[in-house]
Amino acid sequence: MSSFMRRLCKPIYTQVNILVIAKKSNLNQIRLLSVSRQQFFKSPTSIFAIQENISSLHLKKRPLRKKKPFEDDELKVPGLYNVLAYSTAEEYDLEALVKGLQKEDLYEPKAIDNNMDVVHAVAKYKLGNEPREIFFFREGSCVMWNMTDMESCNLLHFLKPYEQDSYTENFVQNEAEVMNYKHQIEGKTAGLSPLGDMLISPADNSLEKYTFSNAIALSVKLGIWESSLEKYIDSIEFITGDLKNGTRIKMTQEEALRKHGELFALRHVINLSSDLLDVPDFYWDRENLEVLYNSVCTYFSITKRTRVMNEKINHCVELIELLSSHLSDKHHCRLEWMIIVLIMVEVGFEIIHYVDRYLV
Structure with a gap:
C-alpha cells in the first residue's frame, strides 16, 4: 500500500471541543471537554450523557453589583x-x-x-x-x-x-x-x-x-x-425540579398559600409603598432638585432593577399559581376517590342485604 493510502486510512484524532455544564459544590461551572473524533463516533453513549448534563442547566443567580470599598x-x-x-x-x-x-x-x-x-x-x-x-x-x-x-x-x-x-x-x-x-x-x-x-x-x-x-x-x-427575592427564589427552586422530574411535590396547600402571600407582600412594598415608580412630591416644585434626583436614580439603575424585579415576581406568581392548581386538583381527586370508595362500600352492603333477604 502506498504511503498516500496509509495516511488516508489513518484514524483521525483531531480534538472536538464540547461545552459541558458540570455541577460541583452547588455551583454551575462551565468547562470545555476535549473528545477525540474517534471517541465521538465509537462511544455515542458518552455524548448522550454530555447532552443530559447540558439539559440540566440551572437558573443563573443574580450577580452582585460591585460596590466601592470603604476608604480609611x-x-x-x-x-x-x-x-x-x-x-x-x-x-x-x-x-x-x-x-x-x-x-x-x-x-x-x-x-x-x-x-x-x-x-x-x-x-x-x-x-x-x-x-x-x-x-x-x-x-x-x-x-x-x-x-x-x-x-x-x-x-x-x-x-x-x-x-x-x-x-x-x-x-x-x-x-x-x-x-x-x-x-x-x-x-x-x-x-x-x-x-x-x-x-x-x-x-x-x-x-x-x-x-x-x-x-x-x-x-x-x-x-x-432584591436579596429577599433571591432568597425566596432559592426556597421554591426545588418545585421546578420536582415538576420537571415528575416526582411528588413536598408542599401543602397552606404552604403554597403562604408563599403566595409573601410574593404579594413584596410586590406591594415595591409598587405601592415606595417611590420606585414615581418621583416623590417633594421635588414637584423644585425642578433643579428633581433633575438631580433623577440623575442619581439613573446612576443606580433603579428603574431597570425595579422592572427586572417585577418580571421575576411575575414568574414566581405563575409558578406558585401552577403549584396551587396542581395541589387543588390532587385534593379534588382524593375527595372523588373517597366518594367512590364510600359508594362501593354502600353497594357492597346492599348486595349483602339482598343476598341475605332473597337468596338465603
Missing part, C-alpha cells in the same frame, strides 16, 4: 469625603429616635421642609471643617455623610431600639452603599462626576445632600428587596 481616613484624597448608606429595618420610629438623639446630645436633629418621614441630624462636635451629617428615613434607611467607620458602627448600634422588623447583620452590610463626594466649583450646579463622585455646592447644600440621600436610600432599600 489615612487613604482619603484631600477634599474628597465619604457617604455611607444602610438599610437596617423595615421602619424607624422617628419620633422616639429624635428624643434619643436629644438625650445623647451628640447630634442636633432638624426637619427637612416639614417632612415628617425624614430626620436630618448634624454632629455638634466637628472634626475638621467639613460637617458630619445623617439622614434618617422612616422606611428604615439612613445615609451618613463624612462619617468614620467607627462612628458609623456606633450609630448602627444606636439605631437598634428604634427599629421595627430589623434585618440581619449580613443583609445590612452586603447591601450597603459607599460613595464619595466633594464640593463643586461655586456657581455650578450639583451633580455626578464622570467617576461617579457626587458634586455638591460649597454652601447651603442641605437640600442637595437630602436629594442625594433620598436616591441612595432608595437604592439600598431596593437592594434589600
